[in-house]
Amino acid sequence: MRLTNTLTASALALCVTTTGVQAETELELARFFGSCDDAGTDVSAAVGEACIIQTIINAYSADDNGVTIETLPTDWGNYYDQLKAMYAGNSAPDVHVIHKSSIAEFASLGALMPLQEDDLRAAGINPDDWVDRARDAVTYDGQMYAIPMDIHANLWHINLDILAEAGLVNDAGEPILPSSPEELMAHAKQVKDATGKDYLTADFAQFPIGVRMVLAMLWQQDSNVFSGDEATVNTPEAQRAVETIVGLFDAGYADPNLNYNDSQQAFLEGDAAIQINGTWMVDIYDSETRNDDSALASYYVADYPQLFDEAATWADSHTWALPVTLQSEPEKYEAALGFLAWLNDHNVDWARTGHLAVRQSVLDSAEYQNLAHRDEYSNTVNIARDNPPAVRYSAIQDVLNRELQSIWLQGKGIEEALADAEGEINRLL
């Protein structure tokens, strides 16, 4: 059977080449988001980042447009290391996803292809439709280097049943969330006393969710980890932010030892009232409420609460870029632009994950506004914040992650850890 298939395929291939039909343009695509088995091409049925993006890719590849796309392995962990190695080995993928926070590094070294607005328009992408924040996300030094796909931010994912048991749900069925560090502790105590469960859970042990929480609490106090070339980590504001989190650990209202999967399980099994995680979890948690095995029955998503003077939450963007080498391959460049336009057209499908759309026309559409839970975190788009572009951003984030871990997992003094982080970040800037 397999042999006949192969023979037929080779015969067909032979016919195609001999009759002079133009060969398909092949694009190599690199992304993270994880893998989706048997993704297929039905975009509307997909759930979760991995499956939604893969069906969008597959649908384009299967479409009769002369372009086929090969998706490279999709691991999270070493994505940027691999990408860099591919660039260094002159075998960069033809199109790849990249975080807003990494554009500075790749663009400053001349790796990314500068995108011309006229070319984008010719391919059917209208940059004027992007919200300002999204346009800024793909612009480095006044030049556009990518097209934006989303704005993603930290949210509070809430198990309403647990909060209700602790009396923290109002008559309208909305959660009552803290508005100061003191209130945070009081609510956490209330939940512990009433239910015996943890108030909140997040990956404080490996993935930098703890860093993103501290950043949000710094911005809420009008502070930041660096300004210009100077690190400003060891400040009273940072101390207050870290003390707020450590207070929860010390009182036993949260567990700093859980990693990403464990913290997710803790939330799904109903062992914690709130999980702090990104927009990408919204459709997955929403689908879990219909899963009988999950203890999550009434799910609510809230904007990251304002605990200090102003509202802010950590945010970043997923964007798509082309390598500078495509300049000498016009055919691939055109094919890649066609694919970017396809992605841009599917902005609302990607937003189904929970991410914020980047096109004003999508944001205004009824389809977008009717997405599950969308109205519950509508203010996130206004409070989304991040750091100014920095070439060594991933290293800076790693320093913060290590030093914060050493505070809550290794008992290092807060001031000592912040001072060490400041010294190291100063060397990186």
Added chain:
Amino acid sequence: MRLTSFLHSDNFSGWAFILPYLIAFVPLLLWPFIQGFWMSLHEWNLLAVTFNPGAKEFIGLGNYIRLMGGDDIGWSLQPMWPFRLVVSALVVTLYVRSIRRRAVGYSHHIMAGLTLFTTAVLLGLTGDWYDTRFWIVVRNTLVFVAWVVPVTTTIALLLAIALNREGRWAATLRSVFFFSQILSVTVVTLIWQLVYGVRNGFIANVLAPFGIDSPNWLTDDQLAMGAIVAATVWWSVGFALILFLAGLQQIPGERLEAATLDGAEGWRKIVQIIVPSIIRTVQFVMIMQIVLHFQVFGQSQLMTQGGPGDATNVWVRYIYQTAFRDSEVGYASAMATVLFAFMMIFSLIQFWVTKRQES
């Protein structure tokens, strides 16, 4: 005439024998090594140099100074004094003993000198080091090796002695214990993450009926390194086991029989008869493992990501991060060169040890 005599000479057959190896060794190992050393003398950004070959800057030993240098360098008796005292005393005793027995050779002088220099001088250095993280990863790597090598060797030796017999059970168990060896590090770490999982892991499930919460194997400061060591021992015991079994087959049956008749049983038989009989295998296994485990990477990268903090970060992972995440391949090459020097020392020790025994 000259050619024919060359063709018949030992020199020619010598070259002919190593040529196939050299064909692989020179372009795949020696040349990259020289290139790596060359890179280590530069400030070299991985991506910048790719797009602009002129973007590297020759800085001589700058990377090595940044790596191992510091300000206000001094020396003190205090750091790690109990460890230094015990090791120094041990080395001096052994050295004096071999001098008395007139069994002292070239290698003894060097090894004793090297160890004493390390414990007395190097470990006593204090200062504001430029790269404090480097010393943390070096210490972690040494701790890792210091645990994995003796534990693996001991377990493998005991298993080999127990399984060195005929019969279906012994044969089956030999295969079972060797099985882990064929797995890749990705699979091994995946298996052990399933074992260590705090909520649904194997250990957590075993402890649950007794009402005991699983410890946080991979995120607890005190347990993470031990957890990685245990996974590594499980992984590498098979290889050592096979070598020990091969060694045990060489021991003449009469010697063991004679020992048994003379009343040597249990531990005494192992320590006084079996181990001395296969001492060369033991040395080989240990030195191979030292060199191998200095290069530990996957376990730390995949199981703990070097955390919590830097508690399980190891040398090669630091090299990897510096080269690929931070793009500083020049600096990373300097670290790699120092690691090479470290492993070279252990290879030389092995070389001397074998040499000495042959003579």
